[in-house]
Amino acid sequence: MNTxxxxxxxxxxxxxxxVYCFIMLxxxxxxxxxxxxxxxxxxxxxxxxxxxxxxxxGVMPSGPYMVVGKTKEGGMKYLGWNLVGKKIxxxxxxxxxxxxxxxxxxxxxxxxxxxxDRFVVEGDLPTATAIVRxxxxxxxxxxxxxxxxxxxxxxxxxxxxxxxxKWTGRFIIYGRALGYGLVKDIITNIL
Amino acid sequence: MHIPDYYEFFNHLKIMSGKRVLESIxxxxxxxxxxxxxxxxxxxxxxxxxxxxxxxxxxxxxxxxGGIYDEVRDYAGISLALNAEVIFRERGCDSIIxxxxxxxxxxxxxxxxxxxxxxxxxxxxxxxxxxxxxxKPLIYVYACCSMGLEATGYxxxxxxxxxxxxxxxxxxxIDPRLAPGCCPPCAAESAVIALDHALGAxxxxxxxxxxxxxIHAALRFLAENMKKGVKKxxxxxxxxxxxxxxxxxxxxxxxxxxxxxxxxxxxLARITGxxxxxxxxxxxxxxxxxxxxxxxxxxxxxxxxxxxxxAYSSTPEGERTRKGxxxxxxxxxxxKKALPQTMKELNVPRHQLKNAAEAASAASGKFFxxxxxxxxxxxxxxxxxx
Amino acid sequence: xxxxxxxxxxxxxKTISGNKALEKIPVLLAGMNAKKPMIVTDKGVVAVGLxxxxxxxxxxxxxIGAIFDGxxxxxxxxVVNAAAKIYRQKGCDSIIxxxxxxxxxxxxGINILVSLGGDNLLDYEGAGAVxxxxxxxxxxxxxxxxxxxxxxxxxxxxxxxxxxxxxxSYFVLPDIALLDPRMTKTLPPALTTSTAMxxxxxxxxxYFCKEKNPVSDSHSLYAIKMISDNLLNVVKxxxxxxxxxxxxxxxxxxxxxxxxSMVGLVHNMxxxxxxxxxxxxxxxxxxxxxxxxxxNLHRCADVIGExxxxxxxxxxxxxxxxxxxxEKVIELIRKMNQDLYDATGGRxxxxxxxIMNRDGKQAVPQSILPAxxxxxxxxxxxxxxxxxxxxxxSLMVLExxxxxxxxxxxxxxxxxxxxxx
Numbered sequence: 001m002n003t004x005x006x007x008x009x010x011x012x013x014x015x016x017x018x019v020y021c022f023i024m025l026x027x028x029x030x031x032x033x034x035x036x037x038x039x040x041x042x043x044x045x046x047x048x049x050x051x052x053x054x055x056x057x058g059v060m061p062s063g064p065y066m067v068v069g070k071t072k073e074g075g076m077k078y079l080g081w082n083l084v085g086k087k088i089x090x091x092x093x094x095x096x097x098x099x100x101x102x103x104x105x106x107x108x109x110x111x112x113x114x115x116x117d118r119f120v121v122e123g124d125l126p127t128a129t130a131i132v133r134x135x136x137x138x139x140x141x142x143x144x145x146x147x148x149x150x151x152x153x154x155x156x157x158x159x160x161x162x163x164x165x166k167w168t169g170r171f172i173i174y175g176r177a178l179g180y181g182l183v184k185d186i187i188t189n190i191l
Numbered sequence: 192m193h194i195p196d197y198y199e200f201f202n203h204l205k206i207m208s209g210k211r212v213l214e215s216i217x218x219x220x221x222x223x224x225x226x227x228x229x230x231x232x233x234x235x236x237x238x239x240x241x242x243x244x245x246x247x248x249x250x251x252x253x254x255x256x257g258g259i260y261d262e263v264r265d266y267a268g269i270s271l272a273l274n275a276e277v278i279f280r281e282r283g284c285d286s287i288i289x290x291x292x293x294x295x296x297x298x299x300x301x302x303x304x305x306x307x308x309x310x311x312x313x314x315x316x317x318x319x320x321x322x323x324x325x326x327k328p329l330i331y332v333y334a335c336c337s338m339g340l341e342a343t344g345y346x347x348x349x350x351x352x353x354x355x356x357x358x359x360x361x362x363x364x365i366d367p368r369l370a371p372g373c374c375p376p377c378a379a380e381s382a383v384i385a386l387d388h389a390l391g392a393x394x395x396x397x398x399x400x401x402x403x404x405x406i407h408a409a410l411r412f413l414a415e416n417m418k419k420g421v422k423k424x425x426x427x428x429x430x431x432x433x434x435x436x437x438x439x440x441x442x443x444x445x446x447x448x449x450x451x452x453x454x455x456x457x458x459l460a461r462i463t464g465x466x467x468x469x470x471x472x473x474x475x476x477x478x479x480x481x482x483x484x485x486x487x488x489x490x491x492x493x494x495x496x497x498x499x500x501x502a503y504s505s506t507p508e509g510e511r512t513r514k515g516x517x518x519x520x521x522x523x524x525x526x527k528k529a530l531p532q533t534m535k536e537l538n539v540p541r542h543q544l545k546n547a548a549e550a551a552s553a554a555s556g557k558f559f560x561x562x563x564x565x566x567x568x569x570x571x572x573x574x575x576x577x
Numbered sequence: 578x579x580x581x582x583x584x585x586x587x588x589x590x591k592t593i594s595g596n597k598a599l600e601k602i603p604v605l606l607a608g609m610n611a612k613k614p615m616i617v618t619d620k621g622v623v624a625v626g627l628x629x630x631x632x633x634x635x636x637x638x639x640x641i642g643a644i645f646d647g648x649x650x651x652x653x654x655x656v657v658n659a660a661a662k663i664y665r666q667k668g669c670d671s672i673i674x675x676x677x678x679x680x681x682x683x684x685x686g687i688n689i690l691v692s693l694g695g696d697n698l699l700d701y702e703g704a705g706a707v708x709x710x711x712x713x714x715x716x717x718x719x720x721x722x723x724x725x726x727x728x729x730x731x732x733x734x735x736x737x738x739x740x741x742x743x744x745x746s747y748f749v750l751p752d753i754a755l756l757d758p759r760m761t762k763t764l765p766p767a768l769t770t771s772t773a774m775x776x777x778x779x780x781x782x783x784y785f786c787k788e789k790n791p792v793s794d795s796h797s798l799y800a801i802k803m804i805s806d807n808l809l810n811v812v813k814x815x816x817x818x819x820x821x822x823x824x825x826x827x828x829x830x831x832x833x834x835x836x837x838s839m840v841g842l843v844h845n846m847x848x849x850x851x852x853x854x855x856x857x858x859x860x861x862x863x864x865x866x867x868x869x870x871x872x873n874l875h876r877c878a879d880v881i882g883e884x885x886x887x888x889x890x891x892x893x894x895x896x897x898x899x900x901x902x903x904e905k906v907i908e909l910i911r912k913m914n915q916d917l918y919d920a921t922g923g924r925x926x927x928x929x930x931x932i933m934n935r936d937g938k939q940a941v942p943q944s945i946l947p948a949x950x951x952x953x954x955x956x957x958x959x960x961x962x963x964x965x966x967x968x969x970x971s972l973m974v975l976e977x978x979x980x981x982x983x984x985x986x987x988x989x990x991x992x993x994x995x996x997x998x
Contacts (some may be wrong), residue, residue: 070606209583
């Protein structure tokens with residue numbers, strides 16, 4: 001029989017979706033670093049994390065990634081998008097790019113994504129749980145209420161986070177995340 | 192609730208159902224250490240272009256599809272599997288994806304035995320040799336409709352059937368992009384098969400609680416979605432629910448003795464060349480009428496599944512059988528416009544009824560007597576009530 | 578029946594259930610080409626003579642390669658390594674695991690090691706490390722509760738690093754779960770109640786938590802029904818083999834349900850209390866169960882209301898108005914705990930302050946509640962609960978559970994109306 005009738009197929013790439021996820025991960029990564037300096041709840045969560053923590057959040061099987069590690073001073077530091085040469089001890093993967101798009105376009109909350117088995121976690125599960133909590137708070141700061149409500153289990157009540165705290169936090173975190181450090185991060189990562 | 196003195200239950204399937212399920216195929220394959228699947232597909236799927244959606248699911252994964260063998264139509268023959276084997280070996284594939292219904296999955300299962308056992312033929316296994324443990328990973332992607340046996344350990348090829356736990360597909364994927372049916376008859380037939388399998392399994396000897404769990408889910412989905420799903424086969428929500436019902440009914444069917452209607456329908460299908468689902472549609476009402484006339488009871492668990500919590504609770508115990516049978520007949524009536532209603536329309540020669548009855552009785556290991564089977568067929572043929 | 582926007586379900590364990598199920602072991606092993614099994618169990622199981630029951634049932638048809646009775650309460654990787662050595666020395670080719678959760682975990686760990694090679698389990702740490710079919714493993718539970726005969730996880734501790742490693746893979750699942758009432762007949766009443774309520778919690782939480790799916794749901798449904806029909810009877814008549822078989826079936830089905838749809842607040846609190854105070858898992862479950870329902874009521878009252886059907890039967894279900902059904906479920910669970918408390922002569926605790934340790938002292942003192950609340954933030958079950966759980970929420974629930982009083986509903990922070998499944 002003629003097997004050429006049934007050729008091998010090399011599937012293509014979803015470039016635009018990858019770029020979108022890449023940008024989101026970059027901003028979220030920078031924002032985690034900023035929030036760890038700004039927000040007292042995040043600060044407290046970070047204190048509870050192991051000191052040698054270096055984790056990535058990424059998309060299976062070939063990225064993009066964001067690597068974040070805990071600093072000696074007890075803060076968080078965005079370490080770029082390259083996995084090479086980093087001592088990563090917690091891997092949080094989203095199963096595929098489509099699932100990542102669901103999460104990053106807020107059609108599916110982080111918790112729902114966990115429930116739908118979109119995440120593959122390698123490493124210490126309690127730490128991963130704490131990181132999800134940090135991500136939730138960062139989302140509250142970064143995004144307007146109407147979107148965040150879709151992404152988190154419960155939007156903070158007044159008693160949990162006052163509008164004053166939210167708005168000052170929002171300005172500072174955006175300032176720190178998108179400021180001078182961003183350019184520096186991009187340059188150091190490319191070089 | 193009654194728990195049998197002894198029972199066995201087995202379901203190897205992983206069921207994945209819902210949005211963007213196809214995109215999980217690569218990570219599922221990777222969990223079996225498999226990276227190069229051969230796809231067996233229905234010709235109609237490649238012709239309709241659905242296969243493109245399927246291919247994009249593999250984007251960025253680094254996996255290569257070993258090929259898409261799409262010569263399967265509505266007959267599963269060993270020659271197809273042997274051809275596919277050539278491609279499988281030439282390309283160095285390590286896993287199989289079946290994209291379609293009935294015959295596609297049968298060819299995929301047969302191919303899996305051929306490439307895993309290196310036997311060159313299926314003959315020994317058809318004659319009863321056991322299949323060894325390590326078949327290749329097989330993913331079944333539900334498309335359009337179901338013939339009832341895909342999600343089981345049954346393999347039927349060239350009109351011979353074999354059964355083994357190892358023949359189960361490893362994963363069944365039900366994705367809203369592929370699940371909607373092509374036409375009302377197609378959707379109706381697969382719903383009727385699921386209904387018959389679930390009812391048959393529930394009426395068998397000593398059903399176990401695990402079996403009841405699958406039957407419950409299958410019948411609930413059918414009861415809630417059959418009407419809509421048959422009328423509008425393209426409806427996503429209904430077709431997803433019916434696809435789930437098919438998978439669960441198949442598991443239940445695998446774990447119980449085949450019922451009378453199934454056995455007769457399969458025999459008649461063999462004789463006439465018409466598909467078995469159509470015969471089930473015609474025979475099932477007569478089986479129900481027979482049960483009613485003999486004052487046989489429908490088990491509470493079955494009625495619960497057909498009616499739901501609320502209707503069940505408000506029905507007095509003595510009424511449950513009658514109401515249960517009515518519910519089944521109502522469901523069958525939803526297929527009125529889609530499927531033939533009488534044996535005459537299906538062109539069964541009268542003299543073949545006896546052969547079919549005897550063959551069905553033999554296939555059940557004399558669990559159903561030939562006389563009972565024949566009586567059911569004759570009633571159906573003449574269209575007379577019990 | 579609810580079809581969620583996405584779900585997956587898998588339970589590849591073959592279930593063998595029956596009053597004479599143990600006699601099938603030789604045939605079952607032969608079917609998997611195994612001839613020389615190693616029995617993995619713990620000292621408690623040996624002490625009540627269950628190994629002898631099995632030996633008698635197997636008879637002379639099968640040679641047992643080795644009996645390893647050293648499974649510790651918290652399974653330990655070094656024990657696994659040592660047992661794997663014995664397995665190899667004696668030339669075994671399969672495992673029969675007999676016991677509760679930890680014996681199962683140990684057996685699963687041994688199976689990974691002996692099937693994949695090597696002599697240190699730590700080499701296989703991390704998700705996705707187990708990608709091959711393992712050797713035959715038969716699991717025979719002796720408690721009707723943990724459901725670990727149906728789960729794809731092996732939790733094994735590394736005491737030096739103070740971490741619990743989880744080995745997750747479909748290949749870790751036992752090949753066969755064998756349910757025989759003779760194995761649970763000797764279980765004392767207090768353990769029967771706590772393990773059965775553990776199973777009840779699995780079934781109920783699986784029914785309303787976020788990863789709910791139709792196959793799990795119907796497993797839950799029958800599990801709840803079998804437990805509520807049989808538990809009190811079995812506590813009063815421990816020799817009731819029919820009831821024991823029903824509970825074993827219920828526990829297995831609840832195990833299937835929760836391992837596929839995950840669990841929420843009750844397990845979150847239960848794991849944390851267990852970890853901080855070393856209290857048996859099942860005891861915590863029965864105490865927290867009504868609180869788990871109350872806490873999530875505003876997010877899924879209709880779903881919780883459906884539980885009334887299997888729990889109380891059609892008459893009560895029909896007689897209760899739709900909007901009252903969820904409340905009725907909570908009421909009945911509280912009543913069930915009270916009934917079990919009475920039937921066991923007070924050995925089935927109703928609230929945290931009633932839990933006693935071996936020396937007769939309070940196992941969960943009030944002062945430790947904040948520490949437990951802190952621990953809940955680190956537990957994965959938090960993510961699958963319909964409502965958000967933060968540290969002060971946990972503390973609020975814990976304070977109520979300590980006293981055994983119903984939750985003050987005004988203190989629950991409501992994050993939304995309905996949960997999206």
